[in-house]
Amino acid sequence: MQGTGKNLAAVAIFFLIIASPHLINLVYAKAWTGPTEDTPRIRAMADKECIESEGWMRRNHMNLLLSWRDAALRDTDRIYVNGRGERYDISLMRTCLGCHSNREEFCDRCHEFAAVEPYCWQCHYAPEQVAKEGWR
Amino acid sequence: MTMDRRGFLKLAGFIGLAAGTACARRVAGPGSRYTTVDGAEDAKRWAMVIDMRRFNTAEDYQRVIDACHKAHNVPHIDNVRHEVKWIWTDTFEHTFPDQTHTRLPEALTERPFLLLCNQCDNPPCTRVCPTDATYRLADGIVAQDYHRCIGCRFCMAGCPYGARSFNWVDPRPHVDHVNPEFPTRNIGVVEKCNFCVDRLERGLPVRCAAASGGGIVVGDLNDPDSEVSRLLARHYTLTRKPQLGARPNVFYIVDEDVVRGEEEHVG
Numbered sequence: 001m002q003g004t005g006k007n008l009a010a011v012a013i014f015f016l017i018i019a020s021p022h023l024i025n026l027v028y029a030k031a032w033t034g035p036t037e038d039t040p041r042i043r044a045m046a047d048k049e050c051i052e053s054e055g056w057m058r059r060n061h062m063n064l065l066l067s068w069r070d071a072a073l074r075d076t077d078r079i080y081v082n083g084r085g086e087r088y089d090i091s092l093m094r095t096c097l098g099c100h101s102n103r104e105e106f107c108d109r110c111h112e113f114a115a116v117e118p119y120c121w122q123c124h125y126a127p128e129q130v131a132k133e134g135w136r
Numbered sequence: 137m138t139m140d141r142r143g144f145l146k147l148a149g150f151i152g153l154a155a156g157t158a159c160a161r162r163v164a165g166p167g168s169r170y171t172t173v174d175g176a177e178d179a180k181r182w183a184m185v186i187d188m189r190r191f192n193t194a195e196d197y198q199r200v201i202d203a204c205h206k207a208h209n210v211p212h213i214d215n216v217r218h219e220v221k222w223i224w225t226d227t228f229e230h231t232f233p234d235q236t237h238t239r240l241p242e243a244l245t246e247r248p249f250l251l252l253c254n255q256c257d258n259p260p261c262t263r264v265c266p267t268d269a270t271y272r273l274a275d276g277i278v279a280q281d282y283h284r285c286i287g288c289r290f291c292m293a294g295c296p297y298g299a300r301s302f303n304w305v306d307p308r309p310h311v312d313h314v315n316p317e318f319p320t321r322n323i324g325v326v327e328k329c330n331f332c333v334d335r336l337e338r339g340l341p342v343r344c345a346a347a348s349g350g351g352i353v354v355g356d357l358n359d360p361d362s363e364v365s366r367l368l369a370r371h372y373t374l375t376r377k378p379q380l381g382a383r384p385n386v387f388y389i390v391d392e393d394v395v396r397g398e399e400e401h402v403g
Contacts, residue, residue, distance in 0.1 A: 051165070052165035052166075052168065053165070056166075060165070063163040064164075064165075071162060071170045072334070073279060073281045074271070074281070075170070076172055076179075076273060077171055077172055078172060078173050078337050079170070079171045079172065079173055080164070080168065080169075080170055081168060081169050081171060082165055082167070082168045083166050083167030083168055089338075090170075093316070093317055093319065094317055119322075122322040123282060123319040123320050123321055123322050124319045125316050125320070127316040127317070130316040131316070
């Protein structure tokens with residue numbers, strides 16, 4: 001058949017391009033390291049439990065944050081009572097980031113790995129970054 | 137399997153309803169629930185009385201404005217076309233344009249007035265908002281959810297009090313003093329005074345009232361014994377542009393004590 005070699009070469013180049021992200025990852029990909037919980041407030045805790053179990057939080061934190069927003073802003077519910085009966089102030093910056101005062105190791109590391117860009121930080125401050133960088 | 141048009145529409149309707157219900161459901165962990173701070177069922181009806189007898193020097197106004205703007209990370213932008221304000225001052229003429237006659241005492245007409253969102257009973261801003269980003273709560277506060285604001289500025293056109301500001305530029309570099317417990321807003325959203333709704337719902341005092349030394353009183357109109365109710369019963373008060381029917385909830389004490397410049401202790 002005429003031009004078979006050229007066709008095969010074109011197909012090979014096409015697949016190389018398509019597979020290029022995987023090929024690059026074969027060489028450069030780093031193993032995923034989970035978020036760290038090494039902050040002063042968490043170190044001081046006797047049992048290091050978040051408001052819900054770790055697995056539940058990992059799966060549902062994004063929806064929980066949206067529900068917290070709606071509860072506080074729309075329904076004037078400012079308190080979250082978990083299954084253990086503990087009451088928490090519904091506040092991202094005081095409650096969540098109060099313990100997780102390591103945005104880069106806790107939030108950003110996973111979000112970057114998963115290539116999600118939550119827009120929280122356009123408005124919300126990470127308090128420890130305010131303290132560290134003056135305030136901007 | 138065959139399906140007629142009617143059957144298809146019925147099924148599509150049920151699926152849409154189920155999806156909508158699932159989206160609207162609030163997420164909580166096993167056994168968890170949401171509640172208010174005090175567990176109270178009865179909503180209050182918040183209102184503000186600004187006692188003009190207590191505002192006599194530039195400092196009286198400025199410390200109130202500073203307290204609010206610092207606490208809420210309101211940017212300070214010099215360009216008036218880009219400025220953002222939650223609480224500010226203006227002349228008598230601009231505050232009460234319907235008080236038109238020319239023989240009013242100068243003690244009244246030469247005095248600056250404190251302006252802020254009036255938390256209207258019938259707010260035009262919420263009616264024109266196409267995304268339900270701004271809405272009136274049962275306790276009377278006109279709240280805004282910045283997450284949902286698309287920056288269309290209909291509310292700014294709707295508000296007869298100029299209480300809303302648009303973020304033409306990124307406000308963050310213009311926040312002079314950061315309160316790390318309160319967010320900023322971002323470029324492209326409209327913002328305004330939130331009546332410290334986050335503080336009222338936690339039983340904390342409103343920022344401007346706390347800094348005013350008694351010049352600003354916030355309280356519950358449903359309670360006849362609250363300080364706002366008693367002040368309103370005892371004094372002649374004005375609201376801004378009442379003929380528009382927005383029914384504002386910020387009242388200004390302007391009776392003869394203000395004109396005479398006397399200060400009577402209330403409460």
